[in-house]
Amino acid sequence: MQAPVAVATATDRAGRIAPPSFVLSRPHGTVLAHGVHTRFDSAADAASALRTGRVRTVAGALPFAPDHPAALTAPEVLEHTPTAFTTETPALPTIRISGVMPAEGEHVDRVTTALGLLRADDNTLEKVVLARALTLEAESRIDPEVLLAALVSHDTVGNGFSVDLSAAGAQWFGRHLVGASPEVLIRRRGDLVTAHPLAGSAPRSSDPELDRATAEELRASAKNLGEHTHVVDSLRASLEPLCSELDIPEHPSLTNTRQLWHLGTPVSGILRDPSVTALDLALAVHPTPAICGTPTESARDLINELEGDRGFYAGALGWCDENGDGEWMVTIRCAILEPDGTTLTAHAGGGIVADSDPFDELAETTVKFGTVLDALGVRR
Numbered sequence: 001m002q003a004p005v006a007v008a009t010a011t012d013r014a015g016r017i018a019p020p021s022f023v024l025s026r027p028h029g030t031v032l033a034h035g036v037h038t039r040f041d042s043a044a045d046a047a048s049a050l051r052t053g054r055v056r057t058v059a060g061a062l063p064f065a066p067d068h069p070a071a072l073t074a075p076e077v078l079e080h081t082p083t084a085f086t087t088e089t090p091a092l093p094t095i096r097i098s099g100v101m102p103a104e105g106e107h108v109d110r111v112t113t114a115l116g117l118l119r120a121d122d123n124t125l126e127k128v129v130l131a132r133a134l135t136l137e138a139e140s141r142i143d144p145e146v147l148l149a150a151l152v153s154h155d156t157v158g159n160g161f162s163v164d165l166s167a168a169g170a171q172w173f174g175r176h177l178v179g180a181s182p183e184v185l186i187r188r189r190g191d192l193v194t195a196h197p198l199a200g201s202a203p204r205s206s207d208p209e210l211d212r213a214t215a216e217e218l219r220a221s222a223k224n225l226g227e228h229t230h231v232v233d234s235l236r237a238s239l240e241p242l243c244s245e246l247d248i249p250e251h252p253s254l255t256n257t258r259q260l261w262h263l264g265t266p267v268s269g270i271l272r273d274p275s276v277t278a279l280d281l282a283l284a285v286h287p288t289p290a291i292c293g294t295p296t297e298s299a300r301d302l303i304n305e306l307e308g309d310r311g312f313y314a315g316a317l318g319w320c321d322e323n324g325d326g327e328w329m330v331t332i333r334c335a336i337l338e339p340d341g342t343t344l345t346a347h348a349g350g351g352i353v354a355d356s357d358p359f360d361e362l363a364e365t366t367v368k369f370g371t372v373l374d375a376l377g378v379r380r
């Protein structure tokens, strides 16, 4: 294992070294936010403060529901390091599953309800992403940085994040969002805009032949290709007005995590107006049908009715610098750590279309929980 990355430090009022309020580890580098210059619970305010130069940089998380409070901070220092967050794999206390929300049968029922709407002759709903949650209990307190280290060291390419949600207000104070998302919502570097939407999933296998066969089956699956098309079409519609050139391959390619195969499409475009920042772009494309559905409003209403408030699950997290550059990930394969440091709530969901099977959908969420559960050594 490599030595930990050197991190610039900020101190709190008592002079203690404060941990970074935001860390996003990616294969090509890590971004850390230190100290707090301004907190924003409104993404629109943060976006306008960036555009007008009132703040130089912003990092944090956007919720699933665009009208709910965001957890964004203009930090004192936004630090970039050239590698993934490398660290020793930490020792973790025993963590066990303490709750399943809703019960598995209820998730199957919710998917069945959605299928009734998706299959109705007079219905316009084409896709909806339904999720469920697990609560986890640790035997002793865990720091978010330790969870981050565990997540990054379990991820095959070094993805991982930890975000202090305090900026979103009293309800979120002291809570942290931790996870390892494989999905790039949007990235801006100069006038180059890229995204890597994922939709369509199949479980990995330890048998290499079966693993390959599953991947090839996914690539040819009409149901999964259909799920994927919704996301690509939505990104095209959001990005076309903002980009002078937009390159979207006709067919998705295979991509994987330790637990899953996904269909993914590398999207790239050239930004028309250089004053549009990475945060503006994230707000323009979120929520995509990878985590919400098609049409957006009907899917969001159904999610609200069946699941209630998702908080920061299925939102976005990332950063934007003084040049307007930045990277935003889709907030999946994640959990919220409570201020007590021992309770976590993990979420996982999947896209439902007319030819989905409710039990396969339940199984897909179970595999997706694996990202967090495997990294934290939770026995199932």
Ligand SMILES: C=C(O[C@@H]1C=C(C(=O)O)C=C[C@H]1O)C(=O)O
Pocket: 129, 131, 183, 198, 199, 200, 201, 227, 262, 290, 291, 332, 333, 347, 348, 349, 350, 351, 352, 368
């Ligand atoms: C919603 C999640 O994942 C999303 C849904 C996918 C699908 O339905 O196939 C695949 C990747 C993600 O865009 C999740 O992990 O919770």
